[in-house]
Amino acid sequence: METLITKFRKAAPKAALLMAVVAGAALQGCSKIAGGDTAGATATALSSDAASAVYVAPGKHDELYSFLSGGFNGQVSVYGIPSGRLLKIIPVFTQHGENGYGYSEESKAMLNTSHGFVPWDDLHHPKLSRTNGQTDGRWLFVNGNNTPRVARIDLTTFETVEIMEIPNSAGNHCSPYPTNNNEYVIAGTRFSVPLDMKGGTGDVALDKYEEEFRGSISFIKVDPEKGDMDLDFQILVPGFDYDLANGGKGPSEDWVFFTTYNSEKSGTLKEVGASQNDKDYLAAVNWKLAAKYAKEGKAREMPANYYHNKMDKNSHIAKSTVKKKVRYLLPEECPGMMYLLPAPKSPHGIDVDPTGEYMVVSGKLASAIPVFSFSKMQAAIKNKQFDGEKNGIPVLKYESVLKAEVKEPGLGPLHTEFDGKGNAYTSMFVSSEVVKWKLSDFTVVDRMPVYYSVGHLMIPGGDTKEPYGKYLVAMNKITKDRYLPTGPELAHSAQLIDISGEKMKMLLDFPTVAEPHYAQAIKADLVAPKSVKFFKLDENNHPHATKKESEASVKREGKNVVRIKMTAIRSHMTPDNIEGVQVGDTVYFHVTNLEQDWDVPHGFAVMGANNAETLIMPGATQTLKWMPKKAGVYPFYCTDFCSALHQEMQGYIRVSPKGSNVPITFSTGKKKQAPVASAK
Ligand code: RUQ
Ligand code: CUA
Numbered sequence: 001m002e003t004l005i006t007k008f009r010k011a012a013p014k015a016a017l018l019m020a021v022v023a024g025a026a027l028q029g030c031s032k033i034a035g036g037d038t039a040g041a042t043a044t045a046l047s048s049d050a051a052s053a054v055y056v057a058p059g060k061h062d063e064l065y066s067f068l069s070g071g072f073n074g075q076v077s078v079y080g081i082p083s084g085r086l087l088k089i090i091p092v093f094t095q096h097g098e099n100g101y102g103y104s105e106e107s108k109a110m111l112n113t114s115h116g117f118v119p120w121d122d123l124h125h126p127k128l129s130r131t132n133g134q135t136d137g138r139w140l141f142v143n144g145n146n147t148p149r150v151a152r153i154d155l156t157t158f159e160t161v162e163i164m165e166i167p168n169s170a171g172n173h174c175s176p177y178p179t180n181n182n183e184y185v186i187a188g189t190r191f192s193v194p195l196d197m198k199g200g201t202g203d204v205a206l207d208k209y210e211e212e213f214r215g216s217i218s219f220i221k222v223d224p225e226k227g228d229m230d231l232d233f234q235i236l237v238p239g240f241d242y243d244l245a246n247g248g249k250g251p252s253e254d255w256v257f258f259t260t261y262n263s264e265k266s267g268t269l270k271e272v273g274a275s276q277n278d279k280d281y282l283a284a285v286n287w288k289l290a291a292k293y294a295k296e297g298k299a300r301e302m303p304a305n306y307y308h309n310k311m312d313k314n315s316h317i318a319k320s321t322v323k324k325k326v327r328y329l330l331p332e333e334c335p336g337m338m339y340l341l342p343a344p345k346s347p348h349g350i351d352v353d354p355t356g357e358y359m360v361v362s363g364k365l366a367s368a369i370p371v372f373s374f375s376k377m378q379a380a381i382k383n384k385q386f387d388g389e390k391n392g393i394p395v396l397k398y399e400s401v402l403k404a405e406v407k408e409p410g411l412g413p414l415h416t417e418f419d420g421k422g423n424a425y426t427s428m429f430v431s432s433e434v435v436k437w438k439l440s441d442f443t444v445v446d447r448m449p450v451y452y453s454v455g456h457l458m459i460p461g462g463d464t465k466e467p468y469g470k471y472l473v474a475m476n477k478i479t480k481d482r483y484l485p486t487g488p489e490l491a492h493s494a495q496l497i498d499i500s501g502e503k504m505k506m507l508l509d510f511p512t513v514a515e516p517h518y519a520q521a522i523k524a525d526l527v528a529p530k531s532v533k534f535f536k537l538d539e540n541n542h543p544h545a546t547k548k549e550s551e552a553s554v555k556r557e558g559k560n561v562v563r564i565k566m567t568a569i570r571s572h573m574t575p576d577n578i579e580g581v582q583v584g585d586t587v588y589f590h591v592t593n594l595e596q597d598w599d600v601p602h603g604f605a606v607m608g609a610n611n612a613e614t615l616i617m618p619g620a621t622q623t624l625k626w627m628p629k630k631a632g633v634y635p636f637y638c639t640d641f642c643s644a645l646h647q648e649m650q651g652y653i654r655v656s657p658k659g660s661n662v663p664i665t666f667s668t669g670k671k672k673q674a675p676v677a678s679a680k
Contacts, residue, residue, distance in 0.1 A: 121147055233328060234327070253287055300328055
């Protein structure tokens, strides 16, 4: 009792501080409106030649692709930079009615997990694949936060081709981090959980947090040619919360760093409980050494249960494999693999500068930004400048690893990126600004207000060895009065800032699809030339593909399955008249798009289907499953305006009562095909 009360008393002032920080964030947005000075603020912040700097003439292409996470819509959206034009939405963890992703029979398996079919997630961090520490434009890795998953998008097709579930994780937030040659994609858990060592979380009393809960860091191997992922091993780490991950480069390229909070190991009211200690930790993990330990037999194995879903390139059919074991390392058994660096209270962002020497830790509740030195860290390890240990992991002395602190940067520092010209840019959530400071003397040299409450910011390649320091994109959580009002729900927003000169220049606001947490951008010429225009029909090995109209068919299989193998080409479907289906049947429309040309998808929808349309790319086959419930005649049609005769691209399917003797027939144009005997 006594201790509880003392604990609470200690907590009170800290809780008050937190409340002030939270209230400050809300005030920030409102005061601008109340003051009525928004227009003024915008005008002064906007550079006079902003319009021409972002103008991409009709028919011309943008200089860069940017990939913005969609946060709680589970998707990635692709914008051209500098125009801010939305080019595409790539569904990843979320069903997408626009093209049938997650609805079609082929793609459903992408969303399988050990919890069943999960058609949603919270996607925070896109990370481009790398070669020699530079983005190479091959793949984009993204994380699913809620039901821990890592996905890979192929940038030749802009499609999600692989999703790996992460066992022993909960809230896959510090994820994904690809090493400099994609040796591994590394993913850390946000929540610690009790592991039952049987493939799930343990049924443990919640007040046992301190003793029973653990975190995990997962090491996913990436095939250097194909990009295929495979969970190699995990490190089971102390039961803190792990927030963000970023990796070294150059001298530090064997290392990956994680911010942690809740080193107090509080299991409840974390806004207070996890803010007791004056310092939490930056965890430094030598991933190369970890991989060596795992390879040399230090890893144990435990049962697990997680899904690995892959889309086949030629059939476009996703398949799930269930994995039943995972290997793990314990840091206390692997000397030299992991160290803890004290970092001011509940740090959030960790960003390593392009030279690999500085680790910048943004503590959202801290008043300065600590910058750690990698060479000092190496020396401190060598000279054993330790401040005890935590769960068998050596803690380095704060002073022994600290290079400098950036003083009075602003309120609520979250994330930092670099321009490759010796400058760092940090987002300030509470004071809504981007702050530019110098890596040479750690002084602040410029500020730019952003609207409002900026989370991440992104410089193309700003997290790699070679940033492209021309643009910065600020991703804002709150827009308030920035756009025409759209009821209670407002768009989130991105702002494009010119960072090529000494002073930042505001260029453009553009609303985003859901919440952009983080983004990546890359020069268009690293991606555009490799873009696939259509799929080759002769490489289509879908078992129900129909490569010629003469091969189209309708067959009854067993008692109540009807399989329709259909083709689509401008501007008809074959067959377009179908009879003999009965109530109670399960009907599969396997539609092959026969086009061999760019930008000619056909869509397919049938009245009353409890499903989305399917959108079939040229050369591909997609399947819509339909279970008609009433007798009648049902129209179907192509949903994508594909030619002048698109509206004519339609047909009928007749559904008769169960047990009816209407035979299966199908046709296109006048001549009826002979009825096909049922294949018992
Ligand atoms: S983070 S809250 Cu990247 Cu700042 Cu998700
Ligand atoms: Cu095919 Cu419209």
